[in-house]
Amino acid sequence: MKKSILPFLFLAISLHLSAQKLVSQNTYVHFFSETPIEDIEASLNDGVGIVNAETKDFAFQVNIQSFTFDKALMQEHFNENYMESTAYPKAFYKGKITGEVSWSKPGSYAVQMVGKMTIHGKEQSFTTPAKISISKEGLVVLESNFIVRPEEFDIEIPSLVITKIAKEIEVKVKSTLRAS
Amino acid sequence: MKYPLVLMFILGSLAVWGQDDLLAELDALSPTQSKSFVFATFKGTRIINQQSVELPAEKEGQFVIGHRFGSLNDRPLYNLFGLDVANIRFEYSYSPFPWLNLGAGRSSGAKTYDTFTKVRLVRQSSGTGFNWPVTIAYYTNATIVTTPFSDGQKHFFTDRMAYSHQLLIARKWNETVSFQIAPTLVHFNLVPFAAEANDQWGLSIAGRYKLNRRMALTGETLLRHDPFSRYHNAASVGIDIETGGHVFQFHVTNARSMADPQWMMQTPSVWSKGEIYLGFNITRVFNH
Numbered sequence: 307m308k309k310s311i312l313p314f315l316f317l318a319i320s321l322h323l324s325a326q327k328l329v330s331q332n333t334y335v336h337f338f339s340e341t342p343i344e345d346i347e348a349s350l351n352d353g354v355g356i357v358n359a360e361t362k363d364f365a366f367q368v369n370i371q372s373f374t375f376d377k378a379l380m381q382e383h384f385n386e387n388y389m390e391s392t393a394y395p396k397a398f399y400k401g402k403i404t405g406e407v408s409w410s411k412p413g414s415y416a417v418q419m420v421g422k423m424t425i426h427g428k429e430q431s432f433t434t435p436a437k438i439s440i441s442k443e444g445l446v447v448l449e450s451n452f453i454v455r456p457e458e459f460d461i462e463i464p465s466l467v468i469t470k471i472a473k474e475i476e477v478k479v480k481s482t483l484r485a486s
Numbered sequence: 487m488k489y490p491l492v493l494m495f496i497l498g499s500l501a502v503w504g505q506d507d508l509l510a511e512l513d514a515l516s517p518t519q520s521k522s523f524v525f526a527t528f529k530g531t532r533i534i535n536q537q538s539v540e541l542p543a544e545k546e547g548q549f550v551i552g553h554r555f556g557s558l559n560d561r562p563l564y565n566l567f568g569l570d571v572a573n574i575r576f577e578y579s580y581s582p583f584p585w586l587n588l589g590a591g592r593s594s595g596a597k598t599y600d601t602f603t604k605v606r607l608v609r610q611s612s613g614t615g616f617n618w619p620v621t622i623a624y625y626t627n628a629t630i631v632t633t634p635f636s637d638g639q640k641h642f643f644t645d646r647m648a649y650s651h652q653l654l655i656a657r658k659w660n661e662t663v664s665f666q667i668a669p670t671l672v673h674f675n676l677v678p679f680a681a682e683a684n685d686q687w688g689l690s691i692a693g694r695y696k697l698n699r700r701m702a703l704t705g706e707t708l709l710r711h712d713p714f715s716r717y718h719n720a721a722s723v724g725i726d727i728e729t730g731g732h733v734f735q736f737h738v739t740n741a742r743s744m745a746d747p748q749w750m751m752q753t754p755s756v757w758s759k760g761e762i763y764l765g766f767n768i769t770r771v772f773n774h
Binding site for chain 1: 508509511512513515516522525526543544546661699700728729730731771773
């Protein structure tokens, strides 16, 4: 009788491990293009993400058409001319988090996100530093700022507007993750 | 004793297998995109002379300058292909709501003032549930001609007015090709001959073919039913060039007037005789 408890214990542990997935359905992404002529910015807050606390694998995904601009015409150009969001509706970032994180211990952890980013249908190796903050309540917040270069993702910027769109786009991500 | 162990391994391995493709799991998390609306069916709120189903965005104003030069067959070299003379139109419109555009304009030629309204009724979409295969908008325009009458008769002020109505029905087939048809009714308070109908019907047909991300070929014609004598169907071909905040539309047309009743139902020129005109529209959007 006592022995039969053991497998259930294992079962419970393995179920527990599978529940070590942290998910976010309201990841905030903001980008900013700064040139002397024009500043362009847009944001969304319905990005989704999963972090596997055990393996530290991560995956994030945003709908390009969710990016909201101040100017409707900019948004149309962004979707139609640059991101071609009808053909490439989503952008992804997946890979592994490297660096020490104690998920059960509140604190702030500086980590690296190493993986592959897909924008405009083009996949590129991409590594960025990130900060993972774990609150006493167990809330996990992942924040990262990085630079994306449109040309690396085959996003053509015609010479006519080259002075209006920065070669380096600053991106800010803030994702609040909860155990699923 | 053995069975739970086996069960445990199966469950454990299932859990591990489930963690393999996080991206696949994201799709389940992703907000179910119920609907995505088609945008940029046409580059401009006009195709050439014909209004398109596009409206300036909410709380945005749009200024349009249109030019139609002199006839290409009128001593083309001496008049530099008609560039020495021009009909000109100014127009300003504003969208208080995303589905409503109100505007006014003034066209030279018959010195015509006009006010217009465009209301977007439904939008082409894709996704779950019912989807409209087309975008539909209603467009109406009232004009006042201010040149003096030359027939020596006494006239009422209302004789100067005409009203156009169009139901714009457009479909973006894909990223490259868009089509629009528009049943058209123009009511003239005054017609050239007593026997002619005050209500003139027609069908506008227009299309766009995108050459690349910034340029597109456009074409339009308006086929008249039981039309005024002496006049011809308007037909135009053009090219749209987009440069960020501006849209440039260059075209060749037999309709020199830009006021709606005039280009729709009172085009005196014909393509076959070379009575055609170079022209352009420049569109600029303002955020108020």
